[in-house]
Amino acid sequence: xxxxxxxxxxxxxxxxxxxxxxxxxxxxxxxxxxxxxxxxxxxxxxxxxxxxxxxxxxxxxxxxxxxxxxxxxxxxxxxxxxxxxxxxxxxxxxxxxxxxxxxxxxxxxxxxxxxxxxxxxxxxxxxxxxxxxxxxxxxxxxxxxxxxxxxxxxxxxxxxxxxxxxxxxxxxxxxxxxxxxxxxxxxxxxxxxxxxxxxxxxxxxxxxxxxxxxxxxxxxx
Amino acid sequence: xxxxxxxxxxxxxxxxxxxxxxxxxxxxxxxxxxxxxxxxxxxxxxxxxxxxxxxxxxxxxxxxxxxxxxxxxxxxxxxxxxxxxxxxxxxxxxxxxxxxxxxxxxxxxxxxxxxxxxxxxxxxxxxxxxxxxxxxxxxxxxxxxxxxxxxxxxxxxxxxxxxxxxxxxxxxxxxxxxxxxxxxxxxxxxxxxxxxxxxxxxxxxxxxxxxxxxxxxxxxxxxxxxxxxxxxxxxxxxxxxx
Numbered sequence: 001x002x003x004x005x006x007x008x009x010x011x012x013x014x015x016x017x018x019x020x021x022x023x024x025x026x027x028x029x030x031x032x033x034x035x036x037x038x039x040x041x042x043x044x045x046x047x048x049x050x051x052x053x054x055x056x057x058x059x060x061x062x063x064x065x066x067x068x069x070x071x072x073x074x075x076x077x078x079x080x081x082x083x084x085x086x087x088x089x090x091x092x093x094x095x096x097x098x099x100x101x102x103x104x105x106x107x108x109x110x111x112x113x114x115x116x117x118x119x120x121x122x123x124x125x126x127x128x129x130x131x132x133x134x135x136x137x138x139x140x141x142x143x144x145x146x147x148x149x150x151x152x153x154x155x156x157x158x159x160x161x162x163x164x165x166x167x168x169x170x171x172x173x174x175x176x177x178x179x180x181x182x183x184x185x186x187x188x189x190x191x192x193x194x195x196x197x198x199x200x201x202x203x204x205x206x207x208x209x210x211x212x213x214x215x216x217x218x219x220x221x
Numbered sequence: 222x223x224x225x226x227x228x229x230x231x232x233x234x235x236x237x238x239x240x241x242x243x244x245x246x247x248x249x250x251x252x253x254x255x256x257x258x259x260x261x262x263x264x265x266x267x268x269x270x271x272x273x274x275x276x277x278x279x280x281x282x283x284x285x286x287x288x289x290x291x292x293x294x295x296x297x298x299x300x301x302x303x304x305x306x307x308x309x310x311x312x313x314x315x316x317x318x319x320x321x322x323x324x325x326x327x328x329x330x331x332x333x334x335x336x337x338x339x340x341x342x343x344x345x346x347x348x349x350x351x352x353x354x355x356x357x358x359x360x361x362x363x364x365x366x367x368x369x370x371x372x373x374x375x376x377x378x379x380x381x382x383x384x385x386x387x388x389x390x391x392x393x394x395x396x397x398x399x400x401x402x403x404x405x406x407x408x409x410x411x412x413x414x415x416x417x418x419x420x421x422x423x424x425x426x427x428x429x430x431x432x433x434x435x436x437x438x439x440x441x442x443x444x445x446x447x448x449x450x451x452x453x454x455x456x457x458x459x460x461x462x463x
């Protein structure tokens with residue numbers, strides 16, 4: 001089997017293992033439920049007939065409360081080795097990567113498994129999940145907070161919702177315009193050719209570890 | 222790219238910077254600052270630029286439309302009736318014309334929802350509930366007033382003392398125009414010193430009764446006496462709110 005990106009004999013690198021792919025798609029599903037239930041809650045007055053608001057509220061609440069679970073479960077279990085490795089990759093940056101993000105991607109960089117933009121996206125979304133969880137909980141269990149904090153929590157929840165929406169749209173746009181990267185969140189694998197262009201430093205690491213006879217990369221004939 | 226850069230990863234991890242922690246803490250700190258100061262920031266912006274700007278900010282100065290049933294009861298001005306009954310000398314059914322013929326009260330207040338959102342400078346116009354109670358004559362033995370809605374789901378209640386507060390009105394005008402359907406028109410209750418859930422929409426009936434009957438939201442956990450300062454006693458120790 002061969003595609004434009006995968007010549008007859010090439011390394012197919014394991015970019016996302018089964019746990020990561022599952023976590024991603026569960027997370028994506030929860031995000032979509034949250035966005036779709038948020039629209040009528042936020043724009044209630046735009047609809048002549050509102051949807052059953054209480055039901056939508058409950059769906060939004062429980063989806064929101066479970067949003068962090070796919071990330072946490074995939075990180076902490078014995079199955080989470082790849083997830084934990086990527087977690088470290090995303091957090092620890094070289095000075096080249098910092099320069100790259102400061103120059104908006106115009107400085108030279110041999111990219112890690114994820115480029116600094118992707119890393120920043122992951123960190124921001126992770127932090128936002130916490131912010132949304134806390135402010136959303138303040139709105140649900142408002143009795144425990146003074147009114148000014150409730151108003152502040154509403155302000156933050158709404159502002160972050162807008163930013164997250166834009167970031168998610170950007171994420172989907174980048175995925176649709178980078179087909180091989182997109183394919184790897186379905187199949188888990190990416191070609192060497194792709195890695196040479198988009199994740200050079202990671203490719204070198206993978207080749208080194210392959211020399212030690214490990215299974216993260218496999219031969220495809 | 223110098224080839225040694227890939228070796229740095231495995232051999233010199235101490236050269237790396239934990240950007241993840243910094244950004245994570247930065248974003249969550251922004252969220253916390255927003256919770257603490259977002260309210261006053263919105264107030265300041267609203268005062269500096271006028272309330273119009275506040276409405277443009279996310280989260281600020283805009284109504285969230287709630288409906289218990291998922292529907293808005295649509296009642297025309299002509300068919301609207303307000304039934305006043307219970308422990309009164311003269312049970313009465315009021316039309317829009319009747320209400321508008323009564324002494325008019327108008328004021329501008331901040332509408333504050335118990336869940337945190339609020340809309341400043343909302344203009345209200347209507348009839349003092351106290352005037353309606355005087356009009357029908359409250360009998361001895363009456364303790365509280367219960368309210369019914371055309372949505373057949375929401376109910377509310379006030380003690381007789383609360384019902385006589387000067388900023389508790391039966392409103393037919395809001396935001397400078399007749400109360401719209403989504404805001405509870407043509408006629409709604411507006412209880413200015415309490416959270417928004419007390420201001421029942423699509424007001425259909427006023428019943429003078431001999432005990433406080435907790436309304437829909439009270440049965441779902443909200444305080445029966447939802448004063449804006451957070452106190453929940455039958456009387457409010459801090460007059461002059463909003």
